[in-house]
Amino acid sequence: MPRLYPSWHSFFMNTTxxxxxxxxxxxxxxxxxxxxTPTLIALEDGKLDxxxxxxxxxxxxAPLFGREAIEHYVDGNHGRFMRSMKSVLGSSLMSTxxxxxSLKFERMIAVYIKALRERAEQQYGGSLSKVVMGRPVRFVDDNDSKDAQAQVSLEKAAKLAGFKEVEFQYEPIAAALAYESTLDSxxxxxxxxxxxxxxxxTLIRLSPELGKxxxxxxxxxxxxxxxxxxxxLDKQLSLTRVMPHFGYKAINIRKPTMELPYPPFFNFASWHLINTLYxxxxxxxxKSMRLDxxxxxxxxxxIKVVERREAHLVALEVEAAKVGLSDAEQAVMNLGFVDPDFLVSVDKADFNDTIMANVDEVVKAMNDCLNKAGISAAQVGSVFLTGGTTAVELMRSRLVADFAGAKIVDGDKFGSVGLGLTLHAQKVFGS
Ligand SMILES: Nc1ncnc2c1ncn2[C@@H]1O[C@H](COP(=O)(O)OP(=O)(O)OP(=O)(O)O)[C@@H](O)[C@H]1O
Ligand SMILES: [Mg+2]
Structure with a gap:
C-alpha cells in the first residue's frame, strides 16, 4: 500500500x-x-548569461549589473564601471x-555573486546556501601559491555573498559533465x-554509466x-590598431632612443586595468607624455578619453570589432565619440597576425593536455568546444586541425560550464 505524504512533504523533497x-x-x-533537472536561471530579460x-x-x-551596467556606462552616466574582475584574482591588485x-576586489566580486544568488533565489523561490563555483585550471600561470590564493579569494567572495558552503570544480570538467548528460555511449x-x-x-572518459x-x-x-x-585578443588588437592613435610607439622627440612609457597604453588595452588610468x-x-x-x-x-572616463568605451569598440570579425572579413571601430570621423578599420588577415602568438599559446596548452595523458590526437573520440572565444575562426580552426578522425561538437558557448557545475552540485550537496 503506498504511503501518503502530506502535501508539504513533496514540496520539501523538491526544494534544494x-x-x-x-x-x-x-x-x-x-x-x-x-x-x-539542472536549469540555468534567466538573469536578465530572459537571458541565461x-x-x-x-x-x-x-x-x-545601488550598483547595476550585467547588460544594464554596460548600458548605463555607455549612456554616459558618471560612476565606476567594472569588468573582468576575475582577472584580478591572484594578481597584486587588491582594491579600487x-x-x-577604496573597495577590496574580494568585496566587489562578492557584490556581483550576491546579485547572482538573489536573482536566482527570486526566481527559484527558495534560499540557496551551498554552491559549487567553477574555477579555471590555472588562475595564474607558473605560480602555484598565487594560483591557490586566487581560489581562496573567490571562496571568501562567495561566503561574503551569503553562501555557507562553497566547493570548487574545474570549469572544463564542468563542461564535460554537461556534455556527458547528452551522451548514450x-x-x-x-x-x-x-x-x-x-x-x-580536459581529457576525460565520458558515458551515461560513468556519469553516475x-x-x-x-x-x-x-x-x-x-x-x-x-x-x-582584445588587448592585442587594441595595442596594434588603436593605441598608436593615442601615442603608442610614437617617437620620443626629447629622447629619441627611448620609447614612451608602456604602462599607460598597456593599462588602456587591458580590461581589468582600465580603471587604474584614472x-x-x-x-x-x-600628461607628461605630451612633451615627448x-x-x-x-x-x-x-587625456580627453581619461578625463571623460571613456576608456572602457574604446575597449568595447575593440571587442565589438573582434566579435564582428568572426562573421565578416572586415570590421570598423567607431571612435567618433573621441574625435569626429575617428574610424579604425581592421581586416581578418591583420587580426589573425595580431592574435597569432596568443593562439599558439592556447594550442600549446591543449597539446600539453594530450602529452600529459600520453594520448595522441588520433585516439581522441570527440572534441567538445565551449566558451565565447571558440567563435574566433583562427582559434577554432587551429584547435580542431589535428582531430580529423574525431567527432567535433560545438556546445552552448555560454551555458555549458554553468550547467555542468549545477550537475556537480547535485552530486556534492544533493542527498
Ligand atoms: N562571436 C564571437 N566572436 C569572437 N569572440 C567572441 C564572440 N562572442 C563572444 N566572444 C568573446 O568570448 C569571451 C567571453 O567568453 P565566455 O563568456 O565563454 O568567457 P568567460 O566564461 O566569461 O571567461 P573565463 O571562462 O575565461 O573566465 C569574450 O572575450 C568575448 O569577446
Ligand atoms: Mg568561462
Whole structure:
C-alpha cells in the first residue's frame, strides 16, 4: 500500500538549497535543480548569461549589473564601471576606488555573486546556501601559491555573498559533465573551453554509466590551462590598431632612443586595468607624455578619453570589432565619440597576425593536455568546444586541425560550464 505524504512533504523533497555558479571573466551563469533537472536561471530579460560587469553610479546607492551596467556606462552616466574582475584574482591588485572609497576586489566580486544568488533565489523561490563555483585550471600561470590564493579569494567572495558552503570544480570538467548528460555511449573526449580570461582543457572518459559516479578522478586523464582568453585578443588588437592613435610607439622627440612609457597604453588595452588610468599618478604620467611627442594631438586624445572616463568605451569598440570579425572579413571601430570621423578599420588577415602568438599559446596548452595523458590526437573520440572565444575562426580552426578522425561538437558557448557545475552540485550537496 503506498504511503501518503502530506502535501508539504513533496514540496520539501523538491526544494534544494544548492546551485552552481560559473563566475566568468566576461559572462556568468547560475543554475539550480528544478524538478530534478539542472536549469540555468534567466538573469536578465530572459537571458541565461549575464555579463560580469558592475556599474557604481555616482548618484545611485545601488550598483547595476550585467547588460544594464554596460548600458548605463555607455549612456554616459558618471560612476565606476567594472569588468573582468576575475582577472584580478591572484594578481597584486587588491582594491579600487569607488565613490572616493577604496573597495577590496574580494568585496566587489562578492557584490556581483550576491546579485547572482538573489536573482536566482527570486526566481527559484527558495534560499540557496551551498554552491559549487567553477574555477579555471590555472588562475595564474607558473605560480602555484598565487594560483591557490586566487581560489581562496573567490571562496571568501562567495561566503561574503551569503553562501555557507562553497566547493570548487574545474570549469572544463564542468563542461564535460554537461556534455556527458547528452551522451548514450562511452567516449574519450577532449573538452576545450576558451573564455574571456583563460583557456582550459580536459581529457576525460565520458558515458551515461560513468556519469553516475561522484568521484571522477579515475576518468580524468589530464587537465591543462593557460591564462589566455578573449580579453587578451582584445588587448592585442587594441595595442596594434588603436593605441598608436593615442601615442603608442610614437617617437620620443626629447629622447629619441627611448620609447614612451608602456604602462599607460598597456593599462588602456587591458580590461581589468582600465580603471587604474584614472588614478592621479597615471593622469600625470599621461600628461607628461605630451612633451615627448611631436604630434601633441595623439596625447590630447588620450587625456580627453581619461578625463571623460571613456576608456572602457574604446575597449568595447575593440571587442565589438573582434566579435564582428568572426562573421565578416572586415570590421570598423567607431571612435567618433573621441574625435569626429575617428574610424579604425581592421581586416581578418591583420587580426589573425595580431592574435597569432596568443593562439599558439592556447594550442600549446591543449597539446600539453594530450602529452600529459600520453594520448595522441588520433585516439581522441570527440572534441567538445565551449566558451565565447571558440567563435574566433583562427582559434577554432587551429584547435580542431589535428582531430580529423574525431567527432567535433560545438556546445552552448555560454551555458555549458554553468550547467555542468549545477550537475556537480547535485552530486556534492544533493542527498
Ligand atoms: N562571436 C564571437 N566572436 C569572437 N569572440 C567572441 C564572440 N562572442 C563572444 N566572444 C568573446 O568570448 C569571451 C567571453 O567568453 P565566455 O563568456 O565563454 O568567457 P568567460 O566564461 O566569461 O571567461 P573565463 O571562462 O575565461 O573566465 C569574450 O572575450 C568575448 O569577446
Ligand atoms: Mg568561462
Amino acid at each position: 538549497n544548492f546551485c552552481g555558479i560559473d563566475f566568468g571573466t566576461s559572462n556568468s551563469t547560475i543554475g539550480v535543480f528544478n524538478d530534478s 549575464m555579463p560580469s560587469t558592475i556599474f557604481f553610479d555616482e548618484h545611485e546607492p 576606488n569607488v565613490g572616493g572609497n 562511452e567516449e574519450l573526449a577532449l573538452i576545450i573551453d576558451i573564455g574571456g580570461g583563460t583557456s582550459d582543457f 559516479k561522484v568521484d571522477r578522478s579515475a576518468d580524468i586523464l589530464a587537465t591543462s590551462g593557460v591564462h589566455v582568453g578573449g580579453t587578451d 588614478e592621479k599618478a597615471s593622469i600625470l604620467e599621461i 611627442v611631436e604630434d601633441k594631438h595623439l596625447i590630447d586624445r588620450f
